[in-house]
Amino acid sequence: MERMEVLVDKLMSSGFEIGKNVVIALVIFVVGRYLVSLVNKLVRAMMERRQLDPAIRSFLGSMINIVLMVLLLISVVGALGVQTTSFAALLASAGIAVGMALSGNMQNFAGGLMILFFKPYKIGDFIETQNVMGTVKEIQIFHTILTTPDNKIIFIPNGPLSNGVLINFSHQLTRRIEWTFGVEYGTDLEKVKQILTSLIEKDSRILLEPTYLIALNKLADSSVNVVVRAWTKNEDYWSVYFEMNQSVYTTFNKEGINFPFPQLVVHHNKE
Numbered sequence: 001m002e003r004m005e006v007l008v009d010k011l012m013s014s015g016f017e018i019g020k021n022v023v024i025a026l027v028i029f030v031v032g033r034y035l036v037s038l039v040n041k042l043v044r045a046m047m048e049r050r051q052l053d054p055a056i057r058s059f060l061g062s063m064i065n066i067v068l069m070v071l072l073l074i075s076v077v078g079a080l081g082v083q084t085t086s087f088a089a090l091l092a093s094a095g096i097a098v099g100m101a102l103s104g105n106m107q108n109f110a111g112g113l114m115i116l117f118f119k120p121y122k123i124g125d126f127i128e129t130q131n132v133m134g135t136v137k138e139i140q141i142f143h144t145i146l147t148t149p150d151n152k153i154i155f156i157p158n159g160p161l162s163n164g165v166l167i168n169f170s171h172q173l174t175r176r177i178e179w180t181f182g183v184e185y186g187t188d189l190e191k192v193k194q195i196l197t198s199l200i201e202k203d204s205r206i207l208l209e210p211t212y213l214i215a216l217n218k219l220a221d222s223s224v225n226v227v228v229r230a231w232t233k234n235e236d237y238w239s240v241y242f243e244m245n246q247s248v249y250t251t252f253n254k255e256g257i258n259f260p261f262p263q264l265v266v267h268h269n270k271e
Helices: 002-049 054-079 084-101 103-118 158-163 189-202 234-254
Strands: 126-129 132-139 143-147 153-157 166-168 174-183 213-219 224-233
Touching (some): 054 103, 103 153, 143 158, 153 158, 174 234, 189 224
Antiparallel strands (some): 143 153, 213 224
């Protein structure tokens, strides 16, 4: 009977100790999450005051958050009665094993550092890479986040981004637009050039330096193709492109200049 009482006392004592540790761990977790969130906000505010590059802010913020969450996890495990030194060693061993298994992520981390150092693009730039196009929204530890023109979110690993071909449409202040307009054979090309010149020079968004080009580009099967090349600011590219298409269509129709369409002539021989 006495042995049973001793066993019950030990179980109750152990249960009380475990329950106390669980409560303490929960409190540490809740308070820790709040403190991690607070520290993240303070770090972001400090980096904004120092006017750090948005890409660096995003990268460092992501890395600091991961470090703080790991420290919080170690604190919670310690509150549960587990030796933190043993747990830290286990965590380090697991980290090495996971790192070897996920070596690609290490490449992505290194790629992120290369991107921050060499700055092939920054937050807000419009880029094309890995067969996708979009505006850079964030540069994080392992990947870069793009927003596509139709508002899709794309996550691209930093490793391929730092090693692959990348087109940055926002790196230069200006960009060249190219149009090709096909007119019927027999059309007065001088008149076509005069109309196109007038439309270009009336649009204040089209730059006169570098100068624009209007030239006969190709004698195609059904049309005489005239190419127009002109420069504009990056932010005006698409609006100028689409509005010029509409202006040319309207003006050509008004001036009696016809757009050709493919035709097939069939010769029927009577026998």
